Amino acid sequence: QVQLVESGGGLVQAGGSLRLSCAASGRAFSSYDMGWFRQAPGKEREFAAFISWSGGRIVYAGSVKGRFTISRDNAKNTVYLQMNSLNPEDTAVYYCAAGRPSNAWVGTSYDYWGQGTQVTVSS
Secondary structure, three states, X not given: OOOEEEEOXXXXXXXXXXXXXXXXXXXXXXXXXXXXXXXXXXXXOEEEEEEOOOOOOEEEOOOOOOOEEEEEEOOOOEEEEEEOOOOHHHOEEEEEEEEOOOOOOOHHHOOEEOOOEEEEEEO
């Protein structure tokens, strides 16, 4: 069992940056792949970024590639999402997820989810 708690969300102006954190409980964290997803108001949840358990494989959605960076610190049981050059289209609730997904892009492939953290980007 893994419990995930996101933090670091908030209100930022367009062009600004935020760093999200996802802290995990449980000793098995280092064996799980991790993903970040987001859901904007009135829209479906969408994939943002993925990092494998070792950090050796990283995948980004096209909409965030070059602006967002996912990383993890297995010693701290934490995964991060550094978000730069934010724009209003990035406004959403951001969720981290853990598991061994057969498809990193598909939310239902993950086993555990956090409660989400709100990111709002003003123009």
